[in-house]
Amino acid sequence: MKSIRNKVKDGAPPLLGVDLGGTKILACVVDEHGKILSRCKKKTKPEKSSQEVISRIALCSRSAVAEAGLEWEAIGALGIGAPGALNPHTGVINLAPNLNWKHLPLKDILEKELKIPVFINNDVNMGVLGEHRIGAGKGMRNVMGIFIGTGIGGGLVINGNIYEGSSFMAGEIGHIPMVENGPPCGCGKKGCFEAVAGRLAIVREIQSEIAKGGKSSLQTMISGGLGSVKSKHLAQAWKEKDPLVMEQIEKAAHYIGLGVSIAITILNPDAIILGGGVIEALDAHFIKKIAESAREHTIAPLFKATKIRRALLGDDAIVIGSALYAREHLEKT
Amino acid sequence: MKSIRNKVKDGAPPLLGVDLGGTKILACVVDEHGKILSRCKKKTKPEKSSQEVISRIALCSRSAVAEAGLEWEAIGALGIGAPGALNPHTGVINLAPNLNWKHLPLKDILEKELKIPVFINNDVNMGVLGEHRIGAGKGMRNVMGIFIGTGIGGGLVINGNIYEGSSFMAGEIGHIPMVENGPPCGCGKKGCFEAVAGRLAIVREIQSEIAKGGKSSLQTMISGGLGSVKSKHLAQAWKEKDPLVMEQIEKAAHYIGLGVSIAITILNPDAIILGGGVIEALDAHFIKKIAESAREHTIAPLFKATKIRRALLGDDAIVIGSALYAREHLEKT
Numbered sequence: 001m002k003s004i005r006n007k008v009k010d011g012a013p014p015l016l017g018v019d020l021g022g023t024k025i026l027a028c029v030v031d032e033h034g035k036i037l038s039r040c041k042k043k044t045k046p047e048k049s050s051q052e053v054i055s056r057i058a059l060c061s062r063s064a065v066a067e068a069g070l071e072w073e074a075i076g077a078l079g080i081g082a083p084g085a086l087n088p089h090t091g092v093i094n095l096a097p098n099l100n101w102k103h104l105p106l107k108d109i110l111e112k113e114l115k116i117p118v119f120i121n122n123d124v125n126m127g128v129l130g131e132h133r134i135g136a137g138k139g140m141r142n143v144m145g146i147f148i149g150t151g152i153g154g155g156l157v158i159n160g161n162i163y164e165g166s167s168f169m170a171g172e173i174g175h176i177p178m179v180e181n182g183p184p185c186g187c188g189k190k191g192c193f194e195a196v197a198g199r200l201a202i203v204r205e206i207q208s209e210i211a212k213g214g215k216s217s218l219q220t221m222i223s224g225g226l227g228s229v230k231s232k233h234l235a236q237a238w239k240e241k242d243p244l245v246m247e248q249i250e251k252a253a254h255y256i257g258l259g260v261s262i263a264i265t266i267l268n269p270d271a272i273i274l275g276g277g278v279i280e281a282l283d284a285h286f287i288k289k290i291a292e293s294a295r296e297h298t299i300a301p302l303f304k305a306t307k308i309r310r311a312l313l314g315d316d317a318i319v320i321g322s323a324l325y326a327r328e329h330l331e332k333t
Numbered sequence: 334m335k336s337i338r339n340k341v342k343d344g345a346p347p348l349l350g351v352d353l354g355g356t357k358i359l360a361c362v363v364d365e366h367g368k369i370l371s372r373c374k375k376k377t378k379p380e381k382s383s384q385e386v387i388s389r390i391a392l393c394s395r396s397a398v399a400e401a402g403l404e405w406e407a408i409g410a411l412g413i414g415a416p417g418a419l420n421p422h423t424g425v426i427n428l429a430p431n432l433n434w435k436h437l438p439l440k441d442i443l444e445k446e447l448k449i450p451v452f453i454n455n456d457v458n459m460g461v462l463g464e465h466r467i468g469a470g471k472g473m474r475n476v477m478g479i480f481i482g483t484g485i486g487g488g489l490v491i492n493g494n495i496y497e498g499s500s501f502m503a504g505e506i507g508h509i510p511m512v513e514n515g516p517p518c519g520c521g522k523k524g525c526f527e528a529v530a531g532r533l534a535i536v537r538e539i540q541s542e543i544a545k546g547g548k549s550s551l552q553t554m555i556s557g558g559l560g561s562v563k564s565k566h567l568a569q570a571w572k573e574k575d576p577l578v579m580e581q582i583e584k585a586a587h588y589i590g591l592g593v594s595i596a597i598t599i600l601n602p603d604a605i606i607l608g609g610g611v612i613e614a615l616d617a618h619f620i621k622k623i624a625e626s627a628r629e630h631t632i633a634p635l636f637k638a639t640k641i642r643r644a645l646l647g648d649d650a651i652v653i654g655s656a657l658y659a660r661e662h663l664e665k666t
Contacts, residue, residue, distance in 0.1 A: 172635060
């Protein structure tokens with residue numbers, strides 16, 4: 001405990017970073033350099049009530065502080081990365097379908113409950129900020145993060161700050177149109193980037209090939225239906241060079257390369273940072289395939305000017321970004 | 334003359350705005366509100382030497398000042414929108430193929446020649462800035478300009494300022510990949526946005542249909558080959574409801590809508606501003622077709638949050654933007 005306490009200097013109080021997801025809450029005490037000092041994880045249980053979820057955020061935060069051997073009063077501020085559409089200025093969650101929340105003034109409620117300043121932004125934005133401050137984008141000016149998981153999310157840091165767009169919806173690259181009359185997307189459109197290159201899209205294509213008589217090692221790897229295929233299963237089949245899985249993953253890499261190319265060409269950023277479950281599970285060869293596709297589709301000087309990097313912070317990006325966001329906004333107030 | 338002189342108040346000197354194109358130079362005296370007080374146009378003649386082009390810029394600028402009835406000493410600064418790849422900080426044109434320029438320190442040369450502060454940026458960026466300051470984007474925070482002419486160019490204003498990207502190449506939306514294995518693009522890639530929706534692409538498709546036996550009023554409208562089809566000819570055939578031309582222009586509108594959708598989804602701007610020769614020549618029905626395609630391909634809250642507007646300043650956007658850019662950068666120095 002003493003060693004952690006000694007880290008807390010006057011004028012640089014530790015922060016709380018919270019990653020609020022639909023299934024779990026992760027709260028961490030983070031120092032001013034983005035180093036995690038303690039962590040606490042709890043289930044979100046959104047099926048109960050918003051008050052229950054908020055109590056769980058508070059409980060998880062207090063546990064992380066206790067775990068770090070700190071008094072609550074030592075914490076400078078709390079930053080929280082939340083899912084869905086929200087307004088970072090007012091701290092109101094406008095719509096978070098996977099929490100069943102509408103028009104919830106999360107910042108105000110948490111500040112009353114916790115008696116410390118609370119700062120809110122979108123979870124993907126917080127993740128990109130974390131990568132920008134101490135991860136794959138450190139020291140750069142402009143970066144775009146593209147996260148390939150169940151779906152595809154994106155976020156932007158422009159001139160060193162989160163770029164939220166005019167109504168806090170920027171970075172939704174998962175829903176750019178990519179394939180004309182392509183497969184249906186969860187958003188109701190067809191052929192979105194996410195609908196051809198997210199994990200669900202990859203698994204759907206594999207299922208479709210198997211339904212046509214194709215064979216894959218996934219069939220023996222997964223007991224029951226292929227609906228439960230996770231990124232780690234894809235990674236295993238990819239490592240074993242399962243031809244059916246390889247073909248679909250290479251197709252996804254091709255489309256991810258197109259998305260990277262579009263982002264580079266419009267934004268001319270220092271780097272595109274690739275993260276998310278699918279990127280983390282697969283090896284460097286997958287990133288190489290993505291970069292090859294991006295190079296093929298991007299004018300040379302633009303491609304050369306941009307680094308394509310794997311995210312470095314994994315699941316901690318959001319808590320770290322949230323904590324540093326809170327610190328920076330505390331300094332501004 | 335007197336009325337113009339009276340407009341020049343102490344502390345708000347008039348500016349020079351210069352639009353440097355491959356075929357013509359336009360220099361205008363512009364007041365601090367972006368109002369054009371005088372104009373002078375000359376041929377660029379890049380086939381001569383860079384010194385000749387620079388002399389013509391100087392001559393054109395001096396003529397515009399004389400035309401406004403002002404002394405040269407009354408001018409606060411000169412802003413110039415130049416084509417190609419350049420560095421706005423150093424004022425060096427790195428590569429401008431249509432001027433045959435490489436590594437030309439244009440800012441330094443012009444400042445020595447003209448004895449006033451000179452500020453340089455890319456012509457498309459200057460045009461978007463002009464539209465942002467006093468045109469279709471006035472009062473907004475974030476806008477993207479998309480200019481449909483011979484090719485397709487784009488520029489961004491983010492948080493009220495030109496966003497140049499990390500190496501001054503942002504906004505190259507004309508070269509995002511749009512159609513897999515599509516028609517060849519001037520840049521060497523295939524299926525770029527510009528290669529399916531710029532004027533050259535539209536004309537190429539019309540030529541191809543005619544080669545297959547199709548009939549169009551353009552054949553009688555243009556003496557000689559269809560190579561000389563301009564936007565005004567397309568507009569005439571579109572107005573006459575020439576079926577072959579309508580089909581190709583509607584196809585272009587579809588693709589422009591895709592480009593607009595991609596820009597909206599990544600950037601969540603206040604507005605997409607559409608300009609350039611093709612947009613100016615065609616009527617509001619063309620913009621409506623573009624907006625319909627964009628709506629069809631964009632998730633509803635993002636589409637609703639963005640205005641799709643026609644540019645208001647036409648060919649004057651670059652000189653106005655350049656002059657106001659010079660004024661703002663003069664204030665910063």
